[in-house]
Amino acid sequence: MANQSSSHPILCASFNQDHSCFAIGTKDGFKIFDCDTGRLLYERVIGAFIIVEMLYRSSFLAIVGAGEQPSLSPRRLCLFNTVSGTSLRELNFLTSILGVRVNRKRLIVVLQEKTYIYDVNSLEIKRIIDTVPNSQGLCAFSASIENPYLALPASNIKGSVLIYNVMDLQSHCEIHAHRSRLAAMVFSSNGMYIATASEQGTLIRVHLISEATKSYSFRRGTYPSTIFSLSFGPSADLPDLLLAASSSGSLHIFSLGLDLNESRKSNSFFGSIMPGSVTDAWDPAHHIVHHNAFAAGVRSGAVIRKIEKASGTSMSEPVTLRATVSVITFNGYFQEYGFRINHKNEATWSLEHEFNLLTAVAETTAS
Numbered sequence: 001m002a003n004q005s006s007s008h009p010i011l012c013a014s015f016n017q018d019h020s021c022f023a024i025g026t027k028d029g030f031k032i033f034d035c036d037t038g039r040l041l042y043e044r045v046i047g048a049f050i051i052v053e054m055l056y057r058s059s060f061l062a063i064v065g066a067g068e069q070p071s072l073s074p075r076r077l078c079l080f081n082t083v084s085g086t087s088l089r090e091l092n093f094l095t096s097i098l099g100v101r102v103n104r105k106r107l108i109v110v111l112q113e114k115t116y117i118y119d120v121n122s123l124e125i126k127r128i129i130d131t132v133p134n135s136q137g138l139c140a141f142s143a144s145i146e147n148p149y150l151a152l153p154a155s156n157i158k159g160s161v162l163i164y165n166v167m168d169l170q171s172h173c174e175i176h177a178h179r180s181r182l183a184a185m186v187f188s189s190n191g192m193y194i195a196t197a198s199e200q201g202t203l204i205r206v207h208l209i210s211e212a213t214k215s216y217s218f219r220r221g222t223y224p225s226t227i228f229s230l231s232f233g234p235s236a237d238l239p240d241l242l243l244a245a246s247s248s249g250s251l252h253i254f255s256l257g258l259d260l261n262e263s264r265k266s267n268s269f270f271g272s273i274m275p276g277s278v279t280d281a282w283d284p285a286h287h288i289v290h291h292n293a294f295a296a297g298v299r300s301g302a303v304i305r306k307i308e309k310a311s312g313t314s315m316s317e318p319v320t321l322r323a324t325v326s327v328i329t330f331n332g333y334f335q336e337y338g339f340r341i342n343h344k345n346e347a348t349w350s351l352e353h354e355f356n357l358l359t360a361v362a363e364t365t366a367s
Contacts, residue, residue, distance in 0.1 A: 008299065008330035009358055011066060015326070016054040017103065017143035018189075019234075019305040022328060023061070024357055025049030030063065031357065032082070035305060035326055038334065038355055040362045042082050047072045053100045055120075059083040062100045062107065077109060079123075089123060098137025101150075106166045108150060110137045115152060117166050127169045132156045140185040140194065141166075147191025149209060153182050159198045161185065163209060173212040177205050188232040188239050195242055197227035204230070204244055206256065218254045218287060220244060231303040233323060241323060243304050249296035251325065251349075253339060255286045290349040293337070299330040332358040 012025040021041065023032045029045040030052045048066035055061075061080040065072020074096040079088040091109070099110035106126070107118040115129040133156050140151040148167045154160035159178025164171055178198035185196045193215070195206045201224055206216035220227070226247035232239040244252040294300050306324040320343055327335040336353040 009332050010328070010330040011048060011050050012052055013301050013328040013330065014053055015301070015303050015328075017056050019303050019326070021054060021057055022326075022334075023052040023054050024328065025052045025063075025066075026358070027066070027068075030061075031360070033334070033357070033360070038353060038360075040360045043362055044082075044085070050074060051097065051100050053102055055102050055104070060088075060102075062102055064097045064100065067096075091118075091123070098134065099139050101139060101141035103141065103143045103145070103148070105145060105148065106141075106150075108139065108141055108166070110134065110139050110152075112137075115139070115150075117150070117169070126166075129164065131162075138182060138185070140187050142187040142191030143189065144187075144191035147187075147209065149187060149191055149194075151185050151187065151194055156181060159196065161194065161196060161207075163194070163212070172209070175207050175212050177207065177214075178203065184227040184230050184244075186230040186232065189234050190236060192237075193232065193239065195230045195232065197230060197244065199224075199226070201225040201227045201246060204242070204252075204254065206242065216242075216254075216256060218242070220246065220252055220287070221248075228299055229301040229303075233304040233307045235307075240307055240309070240321070241304055243302055243325060245293075245300050245302040245327065247297055247299075249292050249294050249298070251290040251293045251302060251327070251337070253288045253290075253323070253325075288339075288347045290337070290339075293349075294327060294329045294333075294335065295331065300327055302327040328357070332356055 010024050015022045020035055027048040030049045032042040034041055048068045049063055050066045051064035053062040059082045063078050063080050067074040075093045077091040077097055081088050095111050101108040107120045109116040115131055117127045119126055131152055134153055138153055142149045150164045150166050152162045154162040154174050159182045161175045161177055163173050177196040180198040180200050183197050183199045187194050193206055197204045204218045204220055208215045228245045231243045233241040239256055242254045303326055304323050305326050308322045310320050321341045323339040325337040325339055334355055334357055338350045338352050340348050
């Protein structure tokens with residue numbers, strides 16, 4: 001996720017595929033942090049970077065400079081090794097690189113009107129996709145090898161999504177998600193679902209990829225707001241939660257799963273969350289907001305890193321849940337929130353950790 005405004009000290013920020021680490025790019029270089037401990041793992045001070053993408057916790061990085069010096073052109077993708085501190089390979093393009101994604105099989109490079117698909121090991125070009133103008137470099141990429149999907153805007157007028165299989169190298173489907181243009185999208189960790197938000201930011205929709213059908217529709221609010229990021233909770237099947245970070249400075253959590261068959265029988269917070277037919281906006285009872293989580297207008301990226309659940313001793317008792325939500329704000333802070341639902345179905349948020357990303361210093365081992 002790159003910062004389109006130079007007013008903030010962080011130019012880009014991204015979590016790795018399992019949300020165990022994150023990377024930021026600044027005007028001075030880039031840094032990699034451990035999400036659990038907040039420890040600075042790696043730092044390189046060599047100039048401004050607008051894209052820094054990790055491949056899990058490996059030494060492999062895909063980085064793109066901001067163009068403030070000739071060696072860091074925004075048209076050059078550098079594949080960098082953090083162990084040796086050297087470039088493994090450089091790929092040059094005719095126009096600026098707007099987005100990069102990677103998994104264990106494929107490397108994706110997004111330009112304004114073309115998207116390149118590479119074999120991540122040989123760097124052979126597997127396919128070049130002509131796209132609609134995509135000035136924000138908007139895309140989503142599944143880390144799942146079983147569901148290896150890439151999502152790109154299919155229209156610059158309305159919110160249509162092209163779903164492309166990067167292993168079969170063919171279009172899987174096109175989803176008509178919103179009336180206005182797309183602003184954010186993300187796959188679930190298993191690649192089975194995609195969540196989307198439009199530029200209006202009032203509705204967030206979830207689609208099942210295999211059938212290209214709308215499974216869920218949530219109303220974030222009545223007034224327009226920019227959705228900076230979307231994140232599903234980790235899950236092997238249907239995720240329990242979906243998180244959205246908006247330009248109002250709010251974090252929004254929507255419920256999807258949580259033992260649907262049992263919750264239908266209760267009047268709990270999560271009760272009846274799977275209606276017989278999907279309406280255009282679900283009941284607000286399935287939406288919890290944390291206002292003023294970060295400063296309004298400050299670009300931020302948020303993910304649900306962990307979910308812990310514990311069932312009651314009887315079928316009538318509701319499920320309890322704890323989620324760990326991590327937030328990177330582009331004014332230079334990392335925040336970790338705990339989101340909890342207790343046995344009375346009361347929801348609470350708590351700020352558990354916060355630190356300044358710009359002043360963090362790597363630990364050194366005494367000799």
